Amino acid sequence: MLLVDNLLLAPFNSLIWVFKEVHKLAQQEIDGEAEHVAHALSELYMQLETGELTEEQFAVQEKVLLDRLDEIWEREEGAGDAAEQTDESEEHDRDD
Numbered sequence: 001m002l003l004v005d006n007l008l009l010a011p012f013n014s015l016i017w018v019f020k021e022v023h024k025l026a027q028q029e030i031d032g033e034a035e036h037v038a039h040a041l042s043e044l045y046m047q048l049e050t051g052e053l054t055e056e057q058f059a060v061q062e063k064v065l066l067d068r069l070d071e072i073w074e075r076e077e078g079a080g081d082a083a084e085q086t087d088e089s090e091e092h093d094r095d096d
Contacts, residue, residue: 030072037069 044065048058 030076034069034072037065037072041065041069 041062044053044058044061047053048055053061
């Protein structure tokens with residue numbers, strides 16, 4: 001019986017595994033994007049200190065990078081809030 005169940009559920013288990021892998025890779029890409037922006041910010045500060053950039057150029061580029069970083073953090077918080085809401089609704093369903 002167990003072997004038959006495994007055979008019948010194999011396509012679904014494979015599909016779930018694929019979705020988990022895609023999610024993991026997407027999360028790694030988001031994390032990498034935040035690190036990339038932070039690295040770009042530190043390079044920008046070094047360019048300002050060495051005189052390669054003027055204050056005006058620095059302010060424009062810094063605003064762009066900080067806005068991008070804020071968007072990344074908002075996406076992460078939104079994903080976390082959605083996961084919390086899902087957990088809360090599952091707990092509520094179990095209580096009923």
